[in-house]
Amino acid sequence: MTSEVMVEGTGAGRILQGMKVEQPSRVGVLLREWRQRRRLSQLDLANLADTSARHLSYVETGRAQPSRAMVLRLSEALDIPLRERNTLLLAADYAPAYRESGLDEEYMSSIRAAIDTMLTAHEPYPAVLVDRLWNVLAGNRAMAVLMDGIPPHLLEPRPNVFRLALHPDGLASRLANLGEVRTLFLQRLLRQVNATGDEALRSLYDEVRRYPAPMGGETEGPGEGEHGPSPIQVPLRIRTPYGELSMFSTMATFGAPADVTLSELAIELFYPLDEFSTKALHALGEWSS
Amino acid sequence: MTSEVMVEGTGAGRILQGMKVEQPSRVGVLLREWRQRRRLSQLDLANLADTSARHLSYVETGRAQPSRAMVLRLSEALDIPLRERNTLLLAADYAPAYRESGLDEEYMSSIRAAIDTMLTAHEPYPAVLVDRLWNVLAGNRAMAVLMDGIPPHLLEPRPNVFRLALHPDGLASRLANLGEVRTLFLQRLLRQVNATGDEALRSLYDEVRRYPAPMGGETEGPGEGEHGPSPIQVPLRIRTPYGELSMFSTMATFGAPADVTLSELAIELFYPLDEFSTKALHALGEWSS
DNA sequence: CGACTCAATGACGTCAGAGGTCATGGTGGA
DNA sequence: TCCACCATGACCTCTGACGTCATTGAGTCG
Structure with missing residues (x-):
């Protein structure tokens, strides 16, 4: 069973000619989509998630990588379904945090x-x-x-x-x-x-x-x-x-x-x-x- | 389809009575196992992976959380099969980095x-x-x-x-x-x-x-x-x-x-x-x- | 018992990067 | 034209990953 290297991280912040090229970063894009879907401004969401609009902007544009905790806080504030939160975490190169349950249910x-x-x-x-x-x-x-x-x-x-x-x-x-x-x-x-x-x-x-x-x-x-x-x-x-x-x-x-x-x-x-x-x-x- | 919270991170560094209680942390334990299996001392491995023995010790005991890059470097130095590297990454709360391949093979x-x-x-x-x-x-x-x-x-x-x-x-x-x-x-x-x-x-x-x-x-x-x-x-x-x-x-x-x-x-x-x-x-x- | 290896850890330092605050300027809609 | 919204620069803080050096204590081996 062989394996091969995958996407090597999210690809954000690749070094090119000694200059960092910020790519939109998957989490950033996804978070923005969710925020817009919820019709919230960056400022609104920032308040809800108890963070700064400034940082949120940077996260969305890929200039900053959110910590695992930040991803979870934002997901929470956006009231994103748990299943999708896992997607977000993965997009940010973190391990998923939720598992399905409710077989009994x-x-x-x-x-x-x-x-x-x-x-x-x-x-x-x-x-x-x-x-x-x-x-x-x-x-x-x-x-x-x-x-x-x-x-x-x-x-x-x-x-x-x-x-x-x-x-x-x-x-x-x-x-x-x-x-x-x-x-x-x-x-x-x-x-x-x-x-x-x-x-x-x-x-x-x-x-x-x-x-x-x-x-x-x-x-x-x-x-x-x-x-x-x-x-x-x-x-x-x-x-x-x-x-x-x-x-x-x-x-x-x-x-x-x-x-x-x-x-x-x-x-x-x-x-x-x-x-x-x-x-x-x-x-x-x-x-x- | 409902979901439920999982293990909430690795559990390392839980706060108890205002004092951090260091638990062995899954990555730490796993890394140690691999190192011992390879019959390397912390110093040896540290040199191989281009890090310090000091930090490695901390990682193994769970007093420090290795970065994703560190996990990958250590895995590399230990020559761990790719499939297991994914396990390590997950144990450290990072997204897996390798996928299986070789269908054609x-x-x-x-x-x-x-x-x-x-x-x-x-x-x-x-x-x-x-x-x-x-x-x-x-x-x-x-x-x-x-x-x-x-x-x-x-x-x-x-x-x-x-x-x-x-x-x-x-x-x-x-x-x-x-x-x-x-x-x-x-x-x-x-x-x-x-x-x-x-x-x-x-x-x-x-x-x-x-x-x-x-x-x-x-x-x-x-x-x-x-x-x-x-x-x-x-x-x-x-x-x-x-x-x-x-x-x-x-x-x-x-x-x-x-x-x-x-x-x-x-x-x-x-x-x-x-x-x-x-x-x-x-x-x-x-x-x- | 001395010599050596190895792991843990304290003291101390560096540095990157997450994340905050304040301010500015540019966009587009009302 | 006013304002909401966003991007971004300047600047700051602080946590934590990670480094160096040194010490200690537990084996282990001759």
Whole structure:
């Protein structure tokens, strides 16, 4: 997995012939748009946001880079929707500050139909709806293949993808390639923890990490294993009474993929990796319907 | 769609009883981990990154917040994989700086099989592989329903989701709810443009925006239409010779959803919204195979 | 135990840049 | 013509990133 340099900052204040050339700067333009939309003068907004009109002017024209706090204050004063505030922050080269929420609320119900459609349309392949913490909120019938025989204490408050997959009482014992899976899963979870700093996620990580690893040279924690370019995709090889099923999974979200907003829920879609698994899943699907 | 405040910054330097309490700060911890992994002393790294050991110590312990440039320089000196550098930036409350790339390269081919599996497994529903700029790189057979009768000039260098959907010679004329679709599509594209500042995306936006809108009160550009909480999900209602198909789409990506890295490619999955569409797509699928 | 490495940190300094205040001049609408 | 609005210059403050130098204290190793 290679990567490449992106836009290198916002591009404001580029040096040219020893002279700073002020470019409008994305935040500046965006803030101005919002202000005009609200029909406020720079002075009005400045008062509202408790800053000076002078500085605001400079920010809008790109002669000054607003601090993160300033961006947030202005957003607040302009009463900009949270989702757009994230856009502003990104435009100013700061990390987004808000995440979507409200799965439990109307949001979820408004797309409930879509979710159900997806889940059932994906049959006979397994699919689950998960929240930010990887809790399983719903699943289709094909999930039975995976959930079969999972002891209740793993479903307790609510099943969790990581616990299900890596807990010794869960799928772990049935995974033919537990080592691989465990490594990749933990790695991903850790990255997510580090990127978001979410405490709940961290404690999930701490818990899951303690689950026993399969024998064989364990690359302990994040420690040694040289984060190297990890294989984005790792198969899930599950031993079942019908034979070994090979699958991989992807995450489907609503909205654009580059939507840097940390999305609150996603659907994990499993796909078969080989002919046998495909047929087996189809057969199981027929049988159970 | 509601949102909620996130972690409110990194949490470093919280005020307590009028005294600053320095918390380890995520970046600090992460940087230290990387440095130790590289078996460098603070002094060594400081020299490599052309900074002072003193400051580095402060950064690691969270007594100082590194600037974006400093984070990047340290990452460089530590030879941290780009993907992880993004994690560091986020941990320091800065916007990520790198994006994944290399679809054309080995990356694509390494997951080529997975992509093919997904595309065909999704039949008889349409699905396409798109890149960052929404160019269509592959599609399954069910896409024929959508691509049918699209003039070659829209497929020219390479078909593009937005051009296909909104160009008058494209799907636009067949969309029963072009107005809605157009509004949502443009809105999303605009957000993406603003968040990423990507020039290529911006010019795509500028182009697509000029396409004729259907009659009826057009909420011009980003101007008036009060960005309000837009409906995350909008159906695509397409008139076909077989009747009107209703579908919605979601984006599937590889890797975690909260992976703030701007992903380079994604798969757009279409799902039927009603009984009729479901049956029609299945029937068409049967027929064409 | 002395020599050495390494990390933390105090004292002190520089400097860029965010952000403020006051004033001016230029625009365009009423 | 008056005024609201904006850009901008002159000038100021202050925070905080970051530098240098020196000290201390905790290992570690011969």
